[in-house]
Amino acid sequence: MSFGERNDNPAMIEAANPKGVKLERKELPSGEVLFVLNVEIPAAQFDELALAWIKYRDLQSQQYNYSLDELLAYGGFNWPIT
DSSP states (O other): OOOOSOOOSOOOOOOSSOSEEEEEEEEOTTSOEEEEEEEEOOHHHHHHHHHHHHHHTTGGGSOOOOOHHHHHHHTTOOSSOO
């Protein structure tokens, strides 16, 4: 993963030799066409990508300090998850 100068464009992700790739075309009831791309990569590589992104965007310094219970409650989950 590499980062150029400050770039506010949408994120671009390149996956070399992914385990799996699937591109789906979906037509919504409104007639709008939606494309969905799924790329399978090992979790360790995704972790590396996620940490690099967090550091690059300086997201770790923002004040998003939620507990696990708060995050689960936001999603409508009950603890314990069954």
